[in-house]
Amino acid sequence: MRLLRTGLRWDTAVGVLLVAVFVTGLGTTDGFASRDNLAFAFNDIAEVALMALPMTLLVVAGQVDLSVASMLGLSSALTGQLWDSGWAFETIVPVVLLVGVAGGLLNGWLVTKVGLPSLAVTIGTLALYRGLASVVLGSNAITDFPENYAAWAVDTTTVPGTFITYPVALFIVLAVVAAVVLHATGLGRSLFAIGAQEDAAYYAGIRVGRIKLALFVVTGLVSAFAGVVFTLRYGSARADNGQGFEMLVIASVLLGGIDFDGGKGTLFGAVAGVLLIGVLKNLLTLNDVANEVQVIVTGLLLVASVLTPRLISTVGEWRHRRAAATSSN
Amino acid sequence: MSQAVPTGVPVLALKGVNKSFGAVRALRDVSLELFPGEAHALAGENGAGKSTLIKTLAGVHRPDSGQVLLDGAPVVFHGPADARDAGIAVIYQEPTLFPDLSIAENIFMGRQPRRRLGRIDHKAVRAATAALMGRLGVALDPDRPARGLSIADQQIVEIAKALSFDARVLIMDEPTAALTGSETARLFSVVEALRAEGAAVLFISHRLEEIFRLCQRVTTLRDGRWVASEPLAGLTEDDLVRRMVGRDLDELYPKQDTRVGETALSVRRLTREGVFRDVSFDVRRGEIVALAGLVGAGRTEVAQATFGVDRADAGEVRVGGKPLRPGSPSAAMAAGLALVPEDRRQRGLVMEMSIERNIGLTGLDRISGKGLVKRALERGRAADWAVRLRLKYGRLSDQVGVLSGGNQQKVVLAKWLATDPAVLIVDEPTRGIDVGTKAEVHRLLSSLAAEGLAVLMISSDLPEVLGMADRVLVMHEGRLVAELPRAEATEESVMAAATGRTGEGRAAA
Numbered sequence: 015m016r017l018l019r020t021g022l023r024w025d026t027a028v029g030v031l032l033v034a035v036f037v038t039g040l041g042t043t044d045g046f047a048s049r050d051n052l053a054f055a056f057n058d059i060a061e062v063a064l065m066a067l068p069m070t071l072l073v074v075a076g077q078v079d080l081s082v083a084s085m086l087g088l089s090s091a092l093t094g095q096l097w098d099s100g101w102a103f104e105t106i107v108p109v110v111l112l113v114g115v116a117g118g119l120l121n122g123w124l125v126t127k128v129g130l131p132s133l134a135v136t137i138g139t140l141a142l143y144r145g146l147a148s149v150v151l152g153s154n155a156i157t158d159f160p161e162n163y164a165a166w167a168v169d170t171t172t173v174p175g176t177f178i179t180y181p182v183a184l185f186i187v188l189a190v191v192a193a194v195v196l197h198a199t200g201l202g203r204s205l206f207a208i209g210a211q212e213d214a215a216y217y218a219g220i221r222v223g224r225i226k227l228a229l230f231v232v233t234g235l236v237s238a239f240a241g242v243v244f245t246l247r248y249g250s251a252r253a254d255n256g257q258g259f260e261m262l263v264i265a266s267v268l269l270g271g272i273d274f275d276g277g278k279g280t281l282f283g284a285v286a287g288v289l290l291i292g293v294l295k296n297l298l299t300l301n302d303v304a305n306e307v308q309v310i311v312t313g314l315l316l317v318a319s320v321l322t323p324r325l326i327s328t329v330g331e332w333r334h335r336r337a338a339a340t341s342s343n
Numbered sequence: 344m345s346q347a348v349p350t351g352v353p354v355l356a357l358k359g360v361n362k363s364f365g366a367v368r369a370l371r372d373v374s375l376e377l378f379p380g381e382a383h384a385l386a387g388e389n390g391a392g393k394s395t396l397i398k399t400l401a402g403v404h405r406p407d408s409g410q411v412l413l414d415g416a417p418v419v420f421h422g423p424a425d426a427r428d429a430g431i432a433v434i435y436q437e438p439t440l441f442p443d444l445s446i447a448e449n450i451f452m453g454r455q456p457r458r459r460l461g462r463i464d465h466k467a468v469r470a471a472t473a474a475l476m477g478r479l480g481v482a483l484d485p486d487r488p489a490r491g492l493s494i495a496d497q498q499i500v501e502i503a504k505a506l507s508f509d510a511r512v513l514i515m516d517e518p519t520a521a522l523t524g525s526e527t528a529r530l531f532s533v534v535e536a537l538r539a540e541g542a543a544v545l546f547i548s549h550r551l552e553e554i555f556r557l558c559q560r561v562t563t564l565r566d567g568r569w570v571a572s573e574p575l576a577g578l579t580e581d582d583l584v585r586r587m588v589g590r591d592l593d594e595l596y597p598k599q600d601t602r603v604g605e606t607a608l609s610v611r612r613l614t615r616e617g618v619f620r621d622v623s624f625d626v627r628r629g630e631i632v633a634l635a636g637l638v639g640a641g642r643t644e645v646a647q648a649t650f651g652v653d654r655a656d657a658g659e660v661r662v663g664g665k666p667l668r669p670g671s672p673s674a675a676m677a678a679g680l681a682l683v684p685e686d687r688r689q690r691g692l693v694m695e696m697s698i699e700r701n702i703g704l705t706g707l708d709r710i711s712g713k714g715l716v717k718r719a720l721e722r723g724r725a726a727d728w729a730v731r732l733r734l735k736y737g738r739l740s741d742q743v744g745v746l747s748g749g750n751q752q753k754v755v756l757a758k759w760l761a762t763d764p765a766v767l768i769v770d771e772p773t774r775g776i777d778v779g780t781k782a783e784v785h786r787l788l789s790s791l792a793a794e795g796l797a798v799l800m801i802s803s804d805l806p807e808v809l810g811m812a813d814r815v816l817v818m819h820e821g822r823l824v825a826e827l828p829r830a831e832a833t834e835e836s837v838m839a840a841a842t843g844r845t846g847e848g849r850a851a852a
């Protein structure tokens with residue numbers, strides 16, 4: 015009874031599930047608990063986790079950006095090409111981030127000024143940005159990145175005394191920022207209003223267009239940054255880096271209980287969703303489960319995450335009715 | 344007994360019905376009998392349980408206990424479709440049209456006349472719709488999509504839809520709330536005709552004079568409990584109010600005399616192609632100016648263009664002497680303008696957000712400190728207005744969507760009054776609000792005006808216009824055709840101008 019009650023809050027349930035999977039992993043899988051493995055496990059999903067943060071804000075506001083992984087690829091390709099042309103890394107990063115901003119601006123402009131649905135727009139730019147990545151780098155791979163930069167992204171360098179890598183540390187900081195923005199600021203209130211009832215938000219004087227545009231820009235920026243992290247982590251710049259990551263990002267967000275229709279969800283849920291996917295992926299790999307099966311598991315989780323809240327509310331209604339019927343008899 | 348109490352078997356009845364939503368007991372042991380050929384009113388304050396009762400009859404809600412009787416025999420409606428098949432047509436309080444379908448498609452949703460090979464006979468659908476519109480005396484194009492229709496027009500489409508069923512029982516939850524006198528009159532004559540053919544009618548309205556005009560009997564609810572079912576003949580409005588409220592009521596139009604100050608809002612040659620043309624007027628501090636006119640005259644559109652949610656094609660709006668950046672509600676709010684929109688479901692409220700967050704939405708910077716929302720300020724702002732407007736609610740963190748219609752309207756008012764505006768534009772401010780609270784809202788507007796607020800009021804409720812306004816502007820087909828000072832504004836003069844029968848009064852300004 016009580017379990018079902020607490021289970022009714024979806025984000026809490028995902029948190030509980032995460033802990034349960036984690037504990038199961040500790041008990042069943044050798045090497046899971048080691049510091050090295052944990053550092054690896056979380057670092058392995060760093061880019062997905064980073065991109066899931068602005069994606070959460072977007073989905074709460076009733077929008078979506080499918081082009082994040084393509085932007086990651088474009089950023090990676092550019093990083094490689096510029097490095098190959100002899101640019102300094104300190105110049106490359108800001109340039110790549112600017113490209114991320116530009117990509118976000120294009121998405122946001124098409125959505126807010128032209129008035130197209132974000133799903134349609136970003137399916138287009140998903141193809142566009144990936145295509146540009148291929149134009150930049152072709153099928154080459156650039157791999158001669160210097161040790162001293164790569165060290166910031168790989169899982170063998172951790173914040174001293176912890177199993178937290180630098181990309182994960184950055185994720186933690188940004189997650190706190192995103193949580194505060196979403197749940198404790200006027201902007202956060204506006205995002206929920208826009209996602210739930212855009213007209214009403216507009217009539218209340220909320221600058222709907224400007225806010226949406228800013229969200230897409232931030233998402234582009236973070237995705238481009240994720241591209242740099244990915245490139246350094248694998249020491250390899252390729253146009254097809256991160257292909258399909260958009261699905262992982264969206265799966266994490268939906269799994270965390272962010273309603274795809276907008277207006278509902280918590281950042282805690284999204285973070286729990288990301289970590290759950292990361293831990294599962296690691297456990298499956300450690301247990302020698304084939305990659306194809308892992309993809310299927312992710313897919314099933316996604317379907318379950320969309321389905322279960324519906325089921326819960328149906329069951330809840332049914333129980334409510336029955337309770338009402340028996341109490342009044 | 345008197346002949347107004349019908350005999351025979353009621354076509355539809357409730358017996359000892361209870362219905363709760365969580366801790367809220369919306370209906371407690373309520374009974375009601377509807378006889379063929381009678382128009383029966385359902386009266387009660389906001390949140391008394393009227394809509395819940397109707398939804399129980401319509402199969403939307405299942406009673407927790409008690410029975411629904413059809414022709415004297417208990418029935419269980421598993422959904423609205425069951426009730427409709429039993430000959431019960433319902434007009435709900437909030438229009439629920441499909442925005443992307445045309446008016447005709449909305450009316451004949453799922454039961455379009457077919458031609459051979461199952462193709463929809465669009466011509467027949469259109470003709471039938473046009474005939475319904477003719478009966479209601481409105482000129483709405485059947486092919487027009489429902490998106491963008493005013494609340495009144497949406498309401499009319501809902502009425503046409505209900506009429507198209509040729510039902511034995513017609514249930515109407517505040518169908519007239521956004522209609523002006525002439526549309527209401529047409530509706531009533533159609534209802535009269537149905538009643539003469541033996542249909543039973545259940546009617547809800549917070550305009551008591553309409554109840555007396557249309558109905559023979561009335562059932563009153565208070566806090567979910569049945570109070571009385573009785574003939575209307577012999578009752579006065581005061582009697583009815585006493586049954587609803589449990590006490591006597593204060594004056595309905597407590598108009599305070601105010602000193603009119605300098606011009607607060609000035610609209611010049613405002614034009615939106617095809618909607619309204621060349622509209623110019625001023626509203627001064629301390630003044631309540633009403634914008635009257637028939638449904639479709641362009642009043643709402645003028646308000647929206649003034650506030651900047653719609654863009655005007657030409658013209659200028661000045662607030663406190665300074666020109667307003669067009670097309671920007673946030674700029675309008677910064678200049679001290681507020682707009683209470685008529686459509687609370689789409690534009691007034693975020694239905695799935697809590698009461699306090701809805702009220703906070705118009706003042707996010709005011710309830711924030713150092714960038715963070717201060718929960719205490721947010722809650723305080725909401726609590727303050729909830730008390731002033733006698734909001735009936737459980738907790739301020741409850742979703743606005745579970746409030747009764749009238750109480751939702753109070754939240755919209757609260758949300759905008761809390762912005763402390765210099766110019767308040769209200770579009771149907773008391774739509775769906777009960778008599779007691781209506782007086783309260785009027786008192787509030789009046790005293791705010793006395794403190795220097797400039798009010799532009801759109802209302803389809805003519806007594807409200809005449810009772811509250813210092814000046815009445817009348818629109819007809821997108822143009823401002825008359826300006827009547829309080830002394831000259833009468834039902835006749837306003838209606839004459841609104842129907843385009845006269846152009847006089849302009850000179851009187």
Ligand SMILES: Nc1ncnc2c1ncn2[C@@H]1O[C@H](COP(=O)(O)OP(=O)(O)OP(=O)(O)O)[C@@H](O)[C@H]1O
Nearest residue numbers: 364369389390391392393394395745746747748749
């Ligand atoms: N779906 C719901 N969930 C929770 N509470 C509800 C729900 N529907 C109605 N209520 C509550 O039931 C009570 C009666 O509501 P109802 O809508 O029947 O009032 P009403 O008489 O129609 O009022 P109004 O004149 O304002 O339309 C109110 O307190 C309302 O908040």
Ligand SMILES: [Mg+2]
Nearest residue numbers: 394436747748
């Ligand atoms: Mg109601």
